[in-house]
Amino acid sequence: MIRNPDVIPGAEEYDVDVTIDPAERERLLSVGPEDVAGPGEDGGPDHLSFARNVFIPLTTACRYTCTYCTYYDPPGQASLLSPEDVREICREGADAGCTEALFTFGDDPDDRYDAIYDQLAEWGHDSIHTYLREACEIALEEGLLPHANPGDQTREQMAEVADLNASMGVMLETTADLEAHSGSRRKEPGQRLATIRTAGELGVPFTTGILVGIGEDWADRAESLLAIAALHERYNHVQEVIVQPVSPNERWDREPPSLETMRRTVAMARAGLPETVSVQVPPNLARTRDLLDCGVDDLGGVSPVTDDHVNPDYAWPALDELRAIADDAGVPLRERLPVYDRYVDEDWLSEQVLATVSTVTSTDETGT
Numbered sequence: 001m002i003r004n005p006d007v008i009p010g011a012e013e014y015d016v017d018v019t020i021d022p023a024e025r026e027r028l029l030s031v032g033p034e035d036v037a038g039p040g041e042d043g044g045p046d047h048l049s050f051a052r053n054v055f056i057p058l059t060t061a062c063r064y065t066c067t068y069c070t071y072y073d074p075p076g077q078a079s080l081l082s083p084e085d086v087r088e089i090c091r092e093g094a095d096a097g098c099t100e101a102l103f104t105f106g107d108d109p110d111d112r113y114d115a116i117y118d119q120l121a122e123w124g125h126d127s128i129h130t131y132l133r134e135a136c137e138i139a140l141e142e143g144l145l146p147h148a149n150p151g152d153q154t155r156e157q158m159a160e161v162a163d164l165n166a167s168m169g170v171m172l173e174t175t176a177d178l179e180a181h182s183g184s185r186r187k188e189p190g191q192r193l194a195t196i197r198t199a200g201e202l203g204v205p206f207t208t209g210i211l212v213g214i215g216e217d218w219a220d221r222a223e224s225l226l227a228i229a230a231l232h233e234r235y236n237h238v239q240e241v242i243v244q245p246v247s248p249n250e251r252w253d254r255e256p257p258s259l260e261t262m263r264r265t266v267a268m269a270r271a272g273l274p275e276t277v278s279v280q281v282p283p284n285l286a287r288t289r290d291l292l293d294c295g296v297d298d299l300g301g302v303s304p305v306t307d308d309h310v311n312p313d314y315a316w317p318a319l320d321e322l323r324a325i326a327d328d329a330g331v332p333l334r335e336r337l338p339v340y341d342r343y344v345d346e347d348w349l350s351e352q353v354l355a356t357v358s359t360v361t362s363t364d365e366t367g368t
Protein backbone atom coordinates (compact mmCIF):
# COMPACT_ATOMS: atom_id res chain seq x y z
CA MET A 1 0.00 0.00 0.00
CA ILE A 2 1.09 3.52 -0.72
CA ARG A 3 0.16 5.76 2.17
CA ASN A 4 -0.78 9.03 0.61
CA PRO A 5 0.70 11.26 3.29
CA ASP A 6 4.03 10.10 1.88
CA VAL A 7 3.28 11.08 -1.69
CA ILE A 8 0.43 13.61 -1.92
CA PRO A 9 1.41 17.21 -1.27
CA GLY A 10 -0.34 18.60 1.78
CA ALA A 11 -1.82 15.25 2.85
CA GLU A 12 0.27 15.18 5.99
CA GLU A 13 -0.53 18.79 6.93
CA TYR A 14 -4.26 18.12 6.55
CA ASP A 15 -3.99 14.70 8.12
CA VAL A 16 -5.55 12.95 5.14
CA ASP A 17 -4.93 9.26 5.35
CA VAL A 18 -6.02 7.47 2.21
CA THR A 19 -4.23 4.46 0.91
CA ILE A 20 -3.84 3.45 -2.67
CA ASP A 21 -3.26 -0.14 -3.59
CA PRO A 22 -0.47 -0.24 -6.20
CA ALA A 23 -2.15 -3.26 -7.81
CA GLU A 24 -5.39 -1.22 -8.23
CA ARG A 25 -3.39 1.60 -9.74
CA GLU A 26 -1.75 -0.81 -12.19
CA ARG A 27 -5.17 -2.23 -13.07
CA LEU A 28 -6.56 1.23 -13.80
CA LEU A 29 -3.55 2.13 -15.89
CA SER A 30 -4.32 -0.76 -18.20
CA VAL A 31 -8.04 0.09 -18.59
CA GLY A 32 -9.31 1.38 -21.92
CA PRO A 33 -12.70 2.24 -23.47
CA GLU A 34 -13.17 -1.38 -24.55
CA ASP A 35 -13.22 -2.49 -20.90
CA VAL A 36 -16.27 -0.51 -19.83
CA ALA A 37 -19.89 -0.26 -20.95
CA GLY A 38 -21.66 2.84 -22.20
CA PRO A 39 -25.40 3.71 -22.13
CA GLY A 40 -27.52 1.07 -23.78
CA GLU A 41 -24.75 -1.52 -23.74
CA ASP A 42 -24.88 -4.66 -21.62
CA GLY A 43 -24.10 -3.64 -18.03
CA GLY A 44 -24.00 0.03 -19.00
CA PRO A 45 -26.21 2.87 -17.74
CA ASP A 46 -29.90 2.67 -18.72
CA HIS A 47 -30.34 6.45 -19.00
CA LEU A 48 -28.46 9.74 -19.18
CA SER A 49 -29.15 12.44 -16.61
CA PHE A 50 -28.72 16.19 -16.34
CA ALA A 51 -29.79 18.98 -14.01
CA ARG A 52 -31.16 22.39 -14.90
CA ASN A 53 -29.40 25.15 -13.02
CA VAL A 54 -28.58 28.80 -12.67
CA PHE A 55 -24.96 29.68 -12.12
CA ILE A 56 -24.51 32.28 -9.37
CA PRO A 57 -20.95 33.67 -9.24
CA LEU A 58 -21.16 35.10 -5.72
CA THR A 59 -17.72 36.69 -5.96
CA THR A 60 -14.91 36.74 -8.52
CA ALA A 61 -12.39 37.39 -5.74
CA CYS A 62 -10.12 34.42 -5.10
CA ARG A 63 -7.08 33.76 -2.93
CA TYR A 64 -5.53 31.59 -5.63
CA THR A 65 -4.33 32.20 -9.16
CA CYS A 66 -4.61 28.85 -10.92
CA THR A 67 -2.95 29.41 -14.27
CA TYR A 68 -5.78 27.75 -16.25
CA CYS A 69 -8.49 29.90 -14.68
CA THR A 70 -10.15 32.85 -16.37
CA TYR A 71 -12.73 33.23 -13.60
CA TYR A 72 -10.99 35.19 -10.88
CA ASP A 73 -10.55 38.97 -10.95
CA PRO A 74 -7.56 40.64 -9.34
CA PRO A 75 -8.03 42.86 -6.25
CA GLY A 76 -9.63 46.12 -7.27
CA GLN A 77 -11.67 44.55 -10.05
CA ALA A 78 -13.32 41.71 -8.20
CA SER A 79 -17.11 41.65 -8.06
CA LEU A 80 -19.54 40.66 -5.33
CA LEU A 81 -23.19 39.95 -6.10
CA SER A 82 -25.72 41.63 -3.81
CA PRO A 83 -28.57 39.73 -2.14
CA GLU A 84 -30.88 41.41 -4.67
CA ASP A 85 -28.72 40.14 -7.56
CA VAL A 86 -28.87 36.63 -6.12
CA ARG A 87 -32.64 36.77 -5.78
CA GLU A 88 -33.04 38.10 -9.31
CA ILE A 89 -30.97 35.27 -10.83
CA CYS A 90 -32.84 32.68 -8.74
CA ARG A 91 -36.21 34.04 -9.83
CA GLU A 92 -35.23 33.95 -13.47
CA GLY A 93 -34.01 30.39 -12.99
CA ALA A 94 -37.14 29.23 -11.19
CA ASP A 95 -39.27 30.78 -13.96
CA ALA A 96 -37.26 28.84 -16.54
CA GLY A 97 -37.88 25.54 -14.74
CA CYS A 98 -34.47 25.24 -13.06
CA THR A 99 -34.07 23.24 -9.86
CA GLU A 100 -30.50 24.09 -8.89
CA ALA A 101 -28.81 27.26 -7.62
CA LEU A 102 -25.16 26.60 -8.40
CA PHE A 103 -22.93 28.76 -6.20
CA THR A 104 -19.45 28.45 -7.63
CA PHE A 105 -17.00 31.22 -6.81
CA GLY A 106 -13.48 32.19 -5.76
CA ASP A 107 -11.81 30.31 -2.93
CA ASP A 108 -12.00 32.27 0.31
CA PRO A 109 -10.71 35.67 -0.86
CA ASP A 110 -7.73 36.78 1.23
CA ASP A 111 -7.02 40.16 2.83
CA ARG A 112 -5.86 41.73 -0.43
CA TYR A 113 -9.56 41.99 -1.18
CA ASP A 114 -10.39 44.47 1.58
CA ALA A 115 -13.10 46.13 -0.51
CA ILE A 116 -14.99 42.83 -0.73
CA TYR A 117 -14.85 42.45 3.03
CA ASP A 118 -15.94 46.05 3.59
CA GLN A 119 -18.97 45.40 1.42
CA LEU A 120 -19.72 42.13 3.20
CA ALA A 121 -19.47 43.95 6.56
CA GLU A 122 -21.94 46.54 5.33
CA TRP A 123 -24.36 43.69 4.64
CA GLY A 124 -23.75 42.27 8.13
CA HIS A 125 -21.27 39.51 7.25
CA ASP A 126 -17.73 38.85 8.35
CA SER A 127 -16.98 36.09 5.88
CA ILE A 128 -18.00 34.91 2.45
CA HIS A 129 -19.39 31.80 4.15
CA THR A 130 -21.93 33.57 6.35
CA TYR A 131 -22.94 35.45 3.22
CA LEU A 132 -23.21 32.17 1.30
CA ARG A 133 -25.63 31.02 4.00
CA GLU A 134 -27.84 34.04 3.32
CA ALA A 135 -27.59 33.37 -0.43
CA CYS A 136 -28.66 29.75 0.09
CA GLU A 137 -31.65 30.95 2.11
CA ILE A 138 -32.65 33.23 -0.76
CA ALA A 139 -32.35 30.36 -3.25
CA LEU A 140 -34.54 28.10 -1.10
CA GLU A 141 -37.10 30.88 -0.72
CA GLU A 142 -37.24 31.15 -4.49
CA GLY A 143 -37.73 27.40 -4.81
CA LEU A 144 -34.24 26.36 -5.92
CA LEU A 145 -31.95 23.76 -4.36
CA PRO A 146 -28.49 25.12 -3.49
CA HIS A 147 -25.38 23.31 -4.68
CA ALA A 148 -22.36 25.26 -3.43
CA ASN A 149 -18.82 24.80 -4.68
CA PRO A 150 -16.80 27.49 -2.90
CA GLY A 151 -13.53 25.56 -3.34
CA ASP A 152 -11.67 24.39 -0.25
CA GLN A 153 -13.57 24.58 3.00
CA THR A 154 -12.66 24.04 6.62
CA ARG A 155 -14.98 21.92 8.72
CA GLU A 156 -16.27 25.08 10.37
CA GLN A 157 -17.03 26.74 7.03
CA MET A 158 -18.83 23.74 5.59
CA ALA A 159 -20.85 23.26 8.78
CA GLU A 160 -22.00 26.88 8.44
CA VAL A 161 -23.88 26.10 5.19
CA ALA A 162 -24.29 22.31 5.00
CA ASP A 163 -27.90 22.20 6.20
CA LEU A 164 -29.01 24.62 3.47
CA ASN A 165 -27.43 22.72 0.58
CA ALA A 166 -28.92 19.81 -1.33
CA SER A 167 -25.38 18.80 -2.24
CA MET A 168 -22.00 20.47 -2.36
CA GLY A 169 -18.86 20.02 -4.38
CA VAL A 170 -15.21 20.67 -4.95
CA MET A 171 -13.07 19.38 -7.77
CA LEU A 172 -10.08 17.46 -6.47
CA GLU A 173 -8.43 18.53 -9.78
CA THR A 174 -5.50 16.16 -9.19
CA THR A 175 -3.39 14.61 -6.47
CA ALA A 176 -0.22 15.81 -8.22
CA ASP A 177 1.91 18.82 -7.38
CA LEU A 178 1.71 20.85 -10.58
CA GLU A 179 3.03 24.04 -12.09
CA ALA A 180 -0.56 25.10 -12.84
CA HIS A 181 -1.10 25.47 -9.08
CA SER A 182 2.19 27.21 -8.46
CA GLY A 183 2.66 30.44 -6.56
CA SER A 184 2.71 31.34 -2.90
CA ARG A 185 -1.01 30.75 -2.44
CA ARG A 186 -2.01 27.57 -4.17
CA LYS A 187 -4.43 24.72 -4.29
CA GLU A 188 -3.01 21.76 -2.44
CA PRO A 189 -4.25 18.24 -3.10
CA GLY A 190 -4.16 17.45 0.63
CA GLN A 191 -6.49 20.34 1.37
CA ARG A 192 -8.88 19.33 -1.43
CA LEU A 193 -8.97 15.76 -0.12
CA ALA A 194 -9.58 17.10 3.39
CA THR A 195 -12.57 19.07 2.04
CA ILE A 196 -13.99 15.91 0.45
CA ARG A 197 -13.45 14.06 3.72
CA THR A 198 -15.16 16.82 5.72
CA ALA A 199 -18.21 16.49 3.48
CA GLY A 200 -18.28 12.79 4.30
CA GLU A 201 -18.02 13.47 8.02
CA LEU A 202 -20.84 16.01 7.84
CA GLY A 203 -23.02 13.76 5.68
CA VAL A 204 -23.15 16.07 2.66
CA PRO A 205 -23.95 14.45 -0.74
CA PHE A 206 -20.93 15.43 -2.77
CA THR A 207 -19.70 16.16 -6.29
CA THR A 208 -16.03 16.07 -7.10
CA GLY A 209 -13.88 15.43 -10.11
CA ILE A 210 -10.61 15.71 -11.91
CA LEU A 211 -9.38 18.36 -14.29
CA VAL A 212 -7.68 16.72 -17.26
CA GLY A 213 -4.76 18.24 -19.14
CA ILE A 214 -3.20 20.58 -16.57
CA GLY A 215 0.16 18.79 -16.55
CA GLU A 216 -0.75 15.57 -14.75
CA ASP A 217 0.30 12.16 -16.07
CA TRP A 218 -1.56 8.86 -16.30
CA ALA A 219 -0.42 7.64 -12.89
CA ASP A 220 -1.66 10.93 -11.38
CA ARG A 221 -5.07 10.42 -13.01
CA ALA A 222 -5.31 6.87 -11.68
CA GLU A 223 -4.22 7.98 -8.20
CA SER A 224 -6.66 10.89 -8.15
CA LEU A 225 -9.58 8.62 -9.03
CA LEU A 226 -8.52 6.02 -6.46
CA ALA A 227 -8.16 8.68 -3.76
CA ILE A 228 -11.76 9.78 -4.46
CA ALA A 229 -12.90 6.15 -4.41
CA ALA A 230 -11.15 5.60 -1.07
CA LEU A 231 -12.92 8.54 0.58
CA HIS A 232 -16.24 7.46 -0.91
CA GLU A 233 -15.76 3.98 0.44
CA ARG A 234 -15.47 5.47 3.92
CA TYR A 235 -18.50 7.80 3.79
CA ASN A 236 -20.64 6.75 0.83
CA HIS A 237 -21.19 10.41 -0.02
CA VAL A 238 -19.78 10.91 -3.52
CA GLN A 239 -22.71 11.11 -5.93
CA GLU A 240 -20.79 11.93 -9.10
CA VAL A 241 -17.28 12.45 -10.41
CA ILE A 242 -16.73 15.03 -13.13
CA VAL A 243 -14.10 14.32 -15.77
CA GLN A 244 -13.47 17.86 -16.97
CA PRO A 245 -11.14 18.70 -19.86
CA VAL A 246 -9.20 21.90 -19.20
CA SER A 247 -10.45 24.35 -21.80
CA PRO A 248 -8.36 27.08 -23.41
CA ASN A 249 -9.10 30.70 -22.53
CA GLU A 250 -7.22 34.00 -22.57
CA ARG A 251 -5.08 32.89 -19.60
CA TRP A 252 -4.50 29.30 -20.78
CA ASP A 253 -3.53 28.94 -24.43
CA ARG A 254 -2.43 25.31 -24.46
CA GLU A 255 -4.02 22.45 -26.33
CA PRO A 256 -6.91 20.80 -24.47
CA PRO A 257 -6.60 17.05 -23.84
CA SER A 258 -7.13 14.97 -26.99
CA LEU A 259 -10.25 12.90 -27.54
CA GLU A 260 -8.15 9.78 -27.01
CA THR A 261 -6.93 11.08 -23.63
CA MET A 262 -10.48 11.93 -22.58
CA ARG A 263 -11.75 8.52 -23.70
CA ARG A 264 -9.16 6.65 -21.70
CA THR A 265 -9.61 8.91 -18.64
CA VAL A 266 -13.40 8.52 -18.62
CA ALA A 267 -12.97 4.75 -18.91
CA MET A 268 -10.53 4.84 -15.97
CA ALA A 269 -13.05 6.80 -13.94
CA ARG A 270 -15.79 4.29 -14.72
CA ALA A 271 -13.56 1.34 -13.88
CA GLY A 272 -12.06 2.92 -10.75
CA LEU A 273 -15.28 4.07 -9.08
CA PRO A 274 -18.19 2.06 -7.67
CA GLU A 275 -21.09 1.64 -10.08
CA THR A 276 -23.40 3.84 -7.98
CA VAL A 277 -21.12 6.86 -8.44
CA SER A 278 -22.01 8.68 -11.66
CA VAL A 279 -19.41 9.71 -14.19
CA GLN A 280 -20.15 13.17 -15.58
CA VAL A 281 -18.68 14.98 -18.57
CA PRO A 282 -19.69 18.60 -19.16
CA PRO A 283 -21.44 18.78 -22.54
CA ASN A 284 -20.19 22.30 -23.28
CA LEU A 285 -16.52 21.36 -22.87
CA ALA A 286 -16.25 17.74 -23.94
CA ARG A 287 -17.18 15.84 -27.10
CA THR A 288 -19.89 14.03 -25.21
CA ARG A 289 -21.13 11.82 -28.05
CA ASP A 290 -17.64 10.42 -28.54
CA LEU A 291 -17.24 9.69 -24.83
CA LEU A 292 -20.51 7.96 -23.99
CA ASP A 293 -19.26 4.45 -24.69
CA CYS A 294 -16.45 5.04 -22.15
CA GLY A 295 -18.99 4.93 -19.33
CA VAL A 296 -20.54 8.41 -19.10
CA ASP A 297 -23.97 8.46 -17.44
CA ASP A 298 -24.45 12.13 -16.53
CA LEU A 299 -24.29 15.39 -18.46
CA GLY A 300 -24.06 17.65 -15.43
CA GLY A 301 -25.77 20.90 -14.79
CA VAL A 302 -26.79 22.93 -17.82
CA SER A 303 -28.46 26.29 -17.78
CA PRO A 304 -31.22 27.74 -19.95
CA VAL A 305 -30.60 31.11 -18.30
CA THR A 306 -26.98 31.78 -17.27
CA ASP A 307 -23.51 31.28 -18.76
CA ASP A 308 -20.96 28.82 -17.46
CA HIS A 309 -19.04 31.58 -15.70
CA VAL A 310 -15.99 29.36 -15.27
CA ASN A 311 -15.84 28.65 -19.00
CA PRO A 312 -17.68 31.62 -20.53
CA ASP A 313 -16.45 30.92 -24.06
CA TYR A 314 -18.27 27.58 -24.13
CA ALA A 315 -22.04 27.84 -24.57
CA TRP A 316 -24.47 25.30 -23.13
CA PRO A 317 -26.08 23.01 -25.64
CA ALA A 318 -29.85 23.36 -25.88
CA LEU A 319 -32.05 20.75 -24.26
CA ASP A 320 -32.82 19.38 -27.74
CA GLU A 321 -29.17 18.65 -28.25
CA LEU A 322 -29.01 16.66 -24.99
CA ARG A 323 -32.10 14.77 -26.03
CA ALA A 324 -30.52 13.96 -29.39
CA ILE A 325 -27.38 12.68 -27.64
CA ALA A 326 -29.48 10.36 -25.49
CA ASP A 327 -31.55 9.28 -28.50
CA ASP A 328 -28.42 8.36 -30.40
CA ALA A 329 -27.24 6.33 -27.43
CA GLY A 330 -30.64 4.61 -27.32
CA VAL A 331 -31.44 5.58 -23.71
CA PRO A 332 -33.87 8.06 -22.19
CA LEU A 333 -32.72 11.49 -21.00
CA ARG A 334 -33.79 12.15 -17.41
CA GLU A 335 -33.74 15.41 -15.59
CA ARG A 336 -32.41 15.03 -12.06
CA LEU A 337 -32.05 17.30 -9.05
CA PRO A 338 -28.64 18.57 -7.90
CA VAL A 339 -28.91 15.85 -5.26
CA TYR A 340 -29.14 12.29 -6.54
CA ASP A 341 -32.28 10.35 -5.59
CA ARG A 342 -30.59 7.94 -3.22
CA TYR A 343 -29.66 10.80 -0.89
CA VAL A 344 -33.14 12.30 -0.66
CA ASP A 345 -34.00 11.36 2.93
CA GLU A 346 -33.63 12.66 6.50
CA ASP A 347 -30.30 10.92 6.95
CA TRP A 348 -28.67 13.17 4.38
CA LEU A 349 -30.83 16.28 4.00
CA SER A 350 -32.28 18.86 6.39
CA GLU A 351 -36.01 19.45 6.72
CA GLN A 352 -35.65 22.76 4.95
CA VAL A 353 -33.98 21.22 1.91
CA LEU A 354 -36.40 18.28 1.88
CA ALA A 355 -39.32 20.73 1.84
CA THR A 356 -37.93 22.42 -1.28
CA VAL A 357 -37.26 19.03 -2.88
CA SER A 358 -40.99 18.31 -2.46
CA THR A 359 -42.02 21.61 -4.03
CA VAL A 360 -39.60 21.27 -6.91
CA THR A 361 -40.66 17.70 -7.64
CA SER A 362 -44.38 18.45 -7.48
CA THR A 363 -44.10 21.39 -9.90
CA ASP A 364 -41.86 19.43 -12.25
CA GLU A 365 -43.08 19.99 -15.78
CA THR A 366 -39.88 19.21 -17.58
CA GLY A 367 -41.29 16.50 -19.80
CA THR A 368 -37.93 14.99 -20.62
Ligand SMILES: O=c1nc2n(C[C@H](O)[C@H](O)[C@H](O)CO)c3cc(O)ccc3cc-2c(=O)[nH]1
Pocket residue numbers: 051053055100102104147148149168169170171207208240242280300301302307308309310311337338339
Ligand atom coordinates in the same frame (compact mmCIF):
# COMPACT_ATOMS: atom_id res chain seq x y z
O1 LIG B 1 -21.31 25.21 -15.19
C1 LIG B 1 -20.45 24.57 -14.56
N1 LIG B 1 -20.86 23.76 -13.60
C2 LIG B 1 -19.97 23.13 -12.82
N2 LIG B 1 -20.42 22.36 -11.78
C3 LIG B 1 -21.86 22.14 -11.67
C4 LIG B 1 -22.31 20.71 -11.86
O2 LIG B 1 -22.34 20.37 -13.21
C5 LIG B 1 -23.69 20.49 -11.18
O3 LIG B 1 -23.88 21.51 -10.23
C6 LIG B 1 -23.72 19.17 -10.43
O4 LIG B 1 -23.79 18.12 -11.33
C7 LIG B 1 -24.98 19.07 -9.51
O5 LIG B 1 -26.16 19.06 -10.26
C8 LIG B 1 -19.53 21.90 -10.82
C9 LIG B 1 -20.01 21.39 -9.61
C10 LIG B 1 -19.12 20.98 -8.67
O6 LIG B 1 -19.57 20.50 -7.51
C11 LIG B 1 -17.74 21.05 -8.88
C12 LIG B 1 -17.26 21.58 -10.07
C13 LIG B 1 -18.15 22.03 -11.05
C14 LIG B 1 -17.67 22.63 -12.22
C15 LIG B 1 -18.58 23.27 -13.05
C16 LIG B 1 -18.19 24.09 -14.16
O7 LIG B 1 -16.99 24.26 -14.46
N3 LIG B 1 -19.15 24.71 -14.88
Ligand SMILES: C[C@H]1O[C@@H](n2cnc3c(N)ncnc32)[C@H](O)[C@@H]1O
Pocket residue numbers: 068069070104149170171173210211244245246247248249252285310311
Ligand atom coordinates in the same frame (compact mmCIF):
# COMPACT_ATOMS: atom_id res chain seq x y z
C1 LIG C 1 -15.06 24.95 -10.78
C2 LIG C 1 -14.05 24.16 -11.48
O1 LIG C 1 -13.84 24.65 -12.78
C3 LIG C 1 -12.66 24.06 -13.26
N1 LIG C 1 -11.95 24.97 -14.16
C4 LIG C 1 -11.27 26.09 -13.90
N2 LIG C 1 -10.70 26.57 -15.03
C5 LIG C 1 -11.03 25.71 -16.04
C6 LIG C 1 -10.75 25.66 -17.44
N3 LIG C 1 -10.00 26.56 -18.07
N4 LIG C 1 -11.29 24.64 -18.13
C7 LIG C 1 -12.06 23.70 -17.54
N5 LIG C 1 -12.34 23.71 -16.23
C8 LIG C 1 -11.83 24.70 -15.48
C9 LIG C 1 -11.83 23.67 -12.04
O2 LIG C 1 -11.78 22.27 -12.01
C10 LIG C 1 -12.64 24.20 -10.90
O3 LIG C 1 -12.54 23.41 -9.75
Ligand code: MET
Pocket residue numbers: 062069071104105106107149150151152170171310
Ligand atom coordinates in the same frame (compact mmCIF):
# COMPACT_ATOMS: atom_id res chain seq x y z
C1 MET D 1 -13.60 28.75 -10.99
S1 MET D 1 -13.24 27.65 -9.73
C2 MET D 1 -14.60 27.89 -8.66
C3 MET D 1 -14.57 27.10 -7.42
C4 MET D 1 -13.33 27.18 -6.58
N1 MET D 1 -12.65 28.41 -6.67
C5 MET D 1 -12.43 26.03 -6.95
O1 MET D 1 -11.49 26.19 -7.68
O2 MET D 1 -12.69 24.94 -6.54
Ligand code: SF4
Pocket residue numbers: 062063064065066069070071072105106107151
Ligand atom coordinates in the same frame (compact mmCIF):
# COMPACT_ATOMS: atom_id res chain seq x y z
S1 SF4 E 1 -9.94 27.71 -10.34
FE1 SF4 E 1 -11.07 28.39 -8.52
S2 SF4 E 1 -9.39 28.48 -7.00
FE2 SF4 E 1 -8.37 28.50 -8.97
S3 SF4 E 1 -8.10 30.68 -9.42
FE3 SF4 E 1 -10.01 29.98 -10.38
S4 SF4 E 1 -11.58 30.56 -8.90
FE4 SF4 E 1 -9.63 30.55 -7.84
